[in-house]
Amino acid sequence: LETLSHNEEIVTKLLEESDPDVAFLARVKMMQGHLNAAVAVVGKGDLAEARQHIIHPISEILPEIMKVLQERNLKDPTPMLNVVLDLLQDGATNEVQSALYDAIVEIAELEHSIDPSKMVINRIVADTAVLLLRTAVAEYAVAFKNGRIANIVEYHDGAAFVAEAAAVILDAKYEWSTRNPGAFSDLELSLKELQTAWPSEIPP
DSSP, X not given: OHHHHHHHHHHHHHHHHSOHHHHHHHHHHHHHXXXXXXXXXXXXXXXXXXXXXXXXXXXXXXXXXXXXXXXXXXXXXXXXHHHHHHHHXXXXXXXXXXXXXXXXXXXXXXXXXXXXXXXXXXXXXXXXXXXXXXXXXXXXXXXXXXXXXXXXHHHHHHHHHHHHHHHHHHHTHHHHHHHOXXXXXXXXXXXXXXXXXXXXXXXX
16 A cells, blocks of 8 residues: 555656646557557457546546647547447447547647657656556556456556557667666566566456
């Protein structure tokens, strides 16, 4: 409990005290993670879980960045996400997959509103990766109860957020490894070890 509390404190600090684009980029990545998780479970035919991976961004993430979207004159992805929900309701699997990919592309475009000079490790990249990883740990903790999976949606959320953090880190691999090859090598090994906490889409 003490470790989880410390983790939550750091997440809160990153969200509230770091460059505002850290929170914005992390939340964009979280939405992408949710949608990628939805793609995976739709592929398995689990439309009920897929709905949760769409509802979470709409209800939990978008409200936190709506002001930024308005200030930057960015497109609100809510209507497209609602289209996905409607298709899920109809059970139109093929159409759902297509709509999900369109939504992922649309949400990824929100990142372009960030000043490119910030997209380096000594500006917002490292903090964004940390925020994603620590949020994944929180999702993982919520997924378990008495040592067993009690919430498969949160389990998949954690895996998706780790995947997004890994993508952020690997996008900066050249810069990071050039500055400190040894540290980046350790980072990659630690990231791979962390990913073993989610060995498969169906937990052991």
